[in-house]
Amino acid sequence: MLTIGQLAAYAGVTVRAVRHYHHVGLLPEPERDASGYRRYGATAVVSLIKIRTLANAGVPLSRIGQMLEADASTFAEAIQRIDSHLRDEIERLETSRKQIAELTAGDTLALPPEVISYLERLRQIGASERMVERERSGWILIAARWPEHMREVISAKHAQLDNPQLVRLYRLLSELLESGADDDDPLLEEAADIMADLQEQAYAAGEGFGEQVHDDLPFHLLDALAVEIDPRAQRMLDMMRERGWASWTRLERLTKPPE
Amino acid sequence: MLTIGQLAAYAGVTVRAVRHYHHVGLLPEPERDASGYRRYGATAVVSLIKIRTLANAGVPLSRIGQMLEADASTFAEAIQRIDSHLRDEIERLETSRKQIAELTAGDTLALPPEVISYLERLRQIGASERMVERERSGWILIAARWPEHMREVISAKHAQLDNPQLVRLYRLLSELLESGADDDDPLLEEAADIMADLQEQAYAAGEGFGEQVHDDLPFHLLDALAVEIDPRAQRMLDMMRERGWASWTRLERLTKPPE
DNA sequence: TGGAGGGTTGACGCAGCGTCAAGGTCAAGC
DNA sequence: GCTTGACCTTGACGCTGCGTCAACCCTCCA
Structure with a gap:
């Protein structure tokens, strides 16, 4: 008669595993000897x-x-099920590896490659690290x-960077982000002017998602993000509103001037 | 400001997952609004x-x-570790699939193929299903x-089956297993005689593990197994002892005759 | 004003054991 | 007879990543 340790050693498992099999009813509990030991x-x-x-x-x-x-x-059938389950698991892990x-x-975290190249271009035109991080x-x-729309969106963005006004804007914003400029810095005015101007151009050209996209949430989040990262962005948003635009990022004219 | 549900929906996860990330400290707990809701x-x-x-x-x-x-x-290094861990996992599952x-x-459960073919041969020489199961x-x-020794052991066993005495023994044992024969059945005597005879032949031929193997446990277990499956096997063991052999399965002469 | 559809904390469940904790038992050497 | 070390006992928490009640509160809309 074997003790649990001898049994486990013979089968190449741990004592704990054997007890677990008892617990789940896989292996019947054997008789005990006088001192309460299991005997197999x-x-x-x-x-x-x-x-x-x-x-x-x-x-x-x-x-x-x-x-x-x-x-x-029945056995063969069960084997089939187990095997296909294993196949699924393996596939899941393969996907994870990819x-x-x-x-x-x-850099690439949670972003498709085309966005990465765009960020790289921003660096090249002189955007600061912090600015790129914000982007x-x-x-x-x-x-x-x-x-699924990232390709088109990014290529449109790339095209916009041919506009020297936008390049100037990014540099301005970088400078503002890095500096300790406060709310009445004249650079703020200049940045707001450029932004309003760019919005005007885009609007005239009929760009933007406009009517197709009925989903304001991402745009709200973008605005909120800017403010969370640097509270001074709130001032920029206000200035945009003064110039008749609802948001930083979305082409949306205010129907009524702000009170 | 988003509620937890809106946040979860935007990121494509469940509300429960977000709370879990809070719990483990991955995502900081946000402020609460007046009614205690989390606001993101x-x-x-x-x-x-x-x-x-x-x-x-x-x-x-x-x-x-x-x-x-x-x-x-550091990031790249961590990625490496994760990836190699994933590789290991995949390999483990591939092994499982094989x-x-x-x-x-x-039939093949926990047995190498050569044993399976041996069992098949037992069936052919007339061993009963129960007998094969016991084997x-x-x-x-x-x-x-x-x-790692199964190949040699099994090929030796195959060779032994050329001996008509052994074939006769298997048929006898099958018959005994299937029948309700009791301890004084004359077939028992015949079986014991054959077994003793075979042991004698093997001993003379110098077969068996003899000195190489200092591990009695498997042989004890084999004897015990026979008795557990059919208690009448105990009588067979006793008869073997009377004939001067210690065990059913192992070549071992008793130095002293049993008292 | 009532009901649907949010939100809150708390707690158990899942798979397969690993790993203490707090002892009792056995075999061996002194 | 005593100590020591190895082995046994039950009980319970830990791990991973949430799913799924339960019991209750809050908000919004017809």
Whole structure:
């Protein structure tokens, strides 16, 4: 008669595992000896080895019991189910590996490659690190909402960067972000003027999502994001409103002038 | 300001998940409004999307926090670790798939193919199903102990089956197992005689593990297994002892005759 | 004004054991 | 007879990433 430790060693499992199998009813509790120790016979060893074999093959414990009593066809059927489940799991992990491979740089986190190249271009035209960081956060919001439209949106953005006014704007904003400028800095006025001007041009050209997109949330978030990152952005928003535009990011004329 | 439901919907996760991230400290708890609701700003949305992106890529939550604050090289290093862990996991599952593929029939459970063919041969020489079942259990014990020796052991066993005495023995034992024969059945005597004779032959031929194997446990288990499956086997063991052999399965002469 | 559809905390459940905790038991050497 | 170390006992929490009640409060709309 074997003790639990000897049994476990023979089958190549831990003592804790054997007790667990008792607990879930996979392996029947054996008789105890005078001192309360479990004492196992040879059939228990055979059962335990069968259990371990199935468990090693990836069969969940909850199904091993049924499988041990099943006839050949039921058994084969169960094997099929387990195998396809394993296939799914593997596929899931493969997908994870692909996704993780695309995160080599922290830069690409939660962003498609086209956005990354756009951020790179911003750096080149002289946007500060902090500015680029702010932009990245904004694009994360946009990419999460319209992942399938990123290509077009970004190529439109790239085109806009041919406009020297926009380049000037980014540099201005960078400077403002880095400096400790306060609410009545003259640069603020200049930035607001450029932004209003650009909005005007875009509006005239019929750009923007306008009527197609009935989803204000991302735009609200973009505005809010700017303010959260740097509270002085609130002043910019106010100045845009004074110039007749509802938002920083969205083409939307205020029907009524602000009171 | 967003409620938890709106936040979760934007990032494509469940409300419960967001609360969980709060609980584990991944996402900071936001301010509450007058009625105790959590209210989220845009930065929370960005954080949550980043978290989801890493989690979807298979990064454990416990590491996401560090990764979000890491610099590029630390980040890349962490990515490496995660990826190799994913590789290991995939490999484990692939192994499981291979193992499970070999379990098509319940017959092969916990046994290498050569044993299966041996069992098949037993069937052909007229061993009963119950007898084969008993043999299978025995081989499970042996295969678990000496998996790497199964080839030689089984080929030796195959050779022994050329001996008509052994064939006769298996048929006798089958008959005894199936019948309700009791302890003084004359067939028992005949079986014991054959077994003793075979042992004698094997001993003379110098077969058996003899001195190499200092591990009695499997043999004890084999004897015990026979008795557990059919208590009448105890009588057989006694008769073997009377004939000067210690065990059913192991070549071992008793130095002293039993008292 | 009432009901639907949000929100709140708290707690259990899941799979398969690992890992204390706080002892009782056994075999061996002194 | 005593100590020591290895092994046994039950009980309970921990891990991972949330899902799913339960019991209750808040908001908004017809």
